[in-house]
Amino acid sequence: MALAARPFNANHAPFVDVSTDDPLARALQPPPDESPDQRALREQMQREASRISMEIDEDIQESRKAFERRKRAIKILLLGQAESGKSTTLKNFQLAFSPQHFRSEKLAWRTIIQLNLIRSIKQLLEILQLEWQEQDATKPAATTTNGATKPSSRPSSPPSTLSPATAVRFSTGTHTPTTLNDAHRRIRVRLLPLLAIENELTHKLFPSLVYRPPIKEVCVRAGSGWKGLLSQFTGESNAAAQKSKRVGSGDLVDNPTTVLAACKDDIIALWEDPVVRGILRKRGVRLMDMPGFFLNDVSRIATLHYEPTDDDIVRARLRTLGVEEHRFTMESGAYPGSEWYIYDVGGSRSMRPHWIPFFDDVQAIIFLAPLAFNLMLEEDPKVNRLEDSISLWRDVCGNQLLAKTTLILFLNKMDILQATLASGIRVQKYVPSYGDQPNDVTHVVKYFRDKFRGYHKRLSPKSRPFYVHETSVIDTHATSIILVGVREGILRAHLQSVNVI
Numbered sequence: 001m002a003l004a005a006r007p008f009n010a011n012h013a014p015f016v017d018v019s020t021d022d023p024l025a026r027a028l029q030p031p032p033d034e035s036p037d038q039r040a041l042r043e044q045m046q047r048e049a050s051r052i053s054m055e056i057d058e059d060i061q062e063s064r065k066a067f068e069r070r071k072r073a074i075k076i077l078l079l080g081q082a083e084s085g086k087s088t089t090l091k092n093f094q095l096a097f098s099p100q101h102f103r104s105e106k107l108a109w110r111t112i113i114q115l116n117l118i119r120s121i122k123q124l125l126e127i128l129q130l131e132w133q134e135q136d137a138t139k140p141a142a143t144t145t146n147g148a149t150k151p152s153s154r155p156s157s158p159p160s161t162l163s164p165a166t167a168v169r170f171s172t173g174t175h176t177p178t179t180l181n182d183a184h185r186r187i188r189v190r191l192l193p194l195l196a197i198e199n200e201l202t203h204k205l206f207p208s209l210v211y212r213p214p215i216k217e218v219c220v221r222a223g224s225g226w227k228g229l230l231s232q233f234t235g236e237s238n239a240a241a242q243k244s245k246r247v248g249s250g251d252l253v254d255n256p257t258t259v260l261a262a263c264k265d266d267i268i269a270l271w272e273d274p275v276v277r278g279i280l281r282k283r284g285v286r287l288m289d290m291p292g293f294f295l296n297d298v299s300r301i302a303t304l305h306y307e308p309t310d311d312d313i314v315r316a317r318l319r320t321l322g323v324e325e326h327r328f329t330m331e332s333g334a335y336p337g338s339e340w341y342i343y344d345v346g347g348s349r350s351m352r353p354h355w356i357p358f359f360d361d362v363q364a365i366i367f368l369a370p371l372a373f374n375l376m377l378e379e380d381p382k383v384n385r386l387e388d389s390i391s392l393w394r395d396v397c398g399n400q401l402l403a404k405t406t407l408i409l410f411l412n413k414m415d416i417l418q419a420t421l422a423s424g425i426r427v428q429k430y431v432p433s434y435g436d437q438p439n440d441v442t443h444v445v446k447y448f449r450d451k452f453r454g455y456h457k458r459l460s461p462k463s464r465p466f467y468v469h470e471t472s473v474i475d476t477h478a479t480s481i482i483l484v485g486v487r488e489g490i491l492r493a494h495l496q497s498v499n500v501i
């Protein structure tokens with residue numbers, strides 16, 4: 001019970017028994033010479049105090065209920081390094097078991113997907129910029145990267161045959177397949193407004209989102225209410241786009257929907273251009289493996305009426321900062337109505353100390369480990385990602401606080417592993433101990449799965465079963481089948497632990 005005045009009944013006067021020894025009652029006693037105005041004011045203040053008291057009582061009741069609910073619920077912690085797929089797994093959980101809730105947040109994801117797309121365009125332009133710089137350095141009479149012609153004693157290149165308005169196909173002429181021409185430069189200039197809105201949007205429209213150079217990515221702080229903010233913004237930007245088709249003018253200048261729609265043909269032309277593809281190949285850049293890749297979907301996304309599909313939402317990239325708690329009520333399955341809590345954490349190195357307080361209160365951990373043997377950590381480019389994952393897994397397996405926790409390993413991003421091996425990248429080059437075993441998915445997965453299994457067995461404080469799944473959590477159908485099994489397994493283990501079965 002909160003400490004505050006009891007409800008006051010104004011019809012009874014005097015309202016306090018003056019003969020009482022209760023010091024509180026004596027303190028509440030009205031002054032003997034109280035005027036009608038003073039009395040009205042005092043009564044009003046007492047009513048207000050009473051209202052606040054009841055609100056506090058209700059809050060306490062709610063907190064108590066929430067505490068009890070959380071104590072009874074099943075709790076899962078998602079762990080793994082940054083970009084391992086934790087938030088994507090969470091979205092799969094929501095889509096599979098709480099689809100109404102998942103779809104109710106659709107609007108908030110639209111702007112994130114647009115920002116993801118703009119980020120890929122930015123990355124693409126940055127790579128082309130490097131290429132221009134190299135071309136400019138080697139050509140005596142080239143055009144500068146901003147489109148101006150450099151002074152030169154030699155005759156300038158012949159003008160492009162494409163008119164600016166229709167310059168969406170590139171004339172490669174006699175150039176080598178990786179030589180950029182004037183049409184590319186014009187497209188770059190036309191795409192520049194997109195780069196401006198990325199920064200502007202992130203700073204101006206989403207005060208709760210954090211944009212952190214050098215990690216040039218949109219982040220969200222746990223519990224910042226970003227979904228509400230973004231839904232509101234998306235609704236407003238939708239209305240603005242419907243009201244006017246004027247692009248790039250007035251208040252629409254920072255509207256990603258209208259600017260993207262205006263740039264659609266240029267983006268497609270740039271992304272599908274063989275010269276651009278040749279440059280990416282030459283530089284070993286695989287944009288399609290990067291987080292939040294939507295360049296293959298531009299014709300669908302860069303439109304005024306774009307609505308994200310379930311798959312779009314699952315593939316959208318939004319870095320997690322801190323720890324987010326997500327409560328679910330299962331809408332289907334063996335125990336509909338059961339309550340689950342899933343904790344999604346930020347996986348970069350600076351975030352990891354925040355994980356520990358959650359260790360002693362979860363029944364299961366889903367540990368995401370992509371077999372990214374050829375990649376380095378973004379926050380520490382000297383450290384191999386797979387090595388980091390294995391070291392984290394060892395810490396988790398050996399942690400005393402987690403001795404009774406069920407550990408479920410997802411060897412994630414199998415689609416990327418497949419593409420990496422298919423492109424001829426050899427495991428042995430990065431992991432010498434792999435030796436000359438066949439460089440195919442079956443052997444590579446077996447090799448690393450055995451490593452994870454070995455540490456699990458050796459380091460677990462008490463013997464416990466090893467659960468492992470090979471996943472590509474952007475494949476929502478395949479993931480939902482895995483998650484049904486995971487859910488039933490966790491539920492069974494939980495019920496056994498509380499002696500229900």
Ligand SMILES: Nc1nc2c(ncn2[C@@H]2O[C@H](COP(=O)(O)OP(=O)(O)OP(=O)(O)O)[C@@H](O)[C@H]2O)c(=O)[nH]1
Nearest residue numbers: 083084085086087088291292317320347413472473
């Ligand atoms: N191709 C592919 N992409 C994936 C897979 N799993 C996740 N991704 C993508 O990888 C990116 C990072 O995934 P997230 O789920 O945001 O990673 P996270 O572990 O939550 O990362 P932090 O929040 O930084 O700790 C997203 O763009 C996902 O769409 C996968 O199996 N295959």
Ligand SMILES: [Mg+2]
Nearest residue numbers: 086087319320
């Ligand atoms: Mg995340």
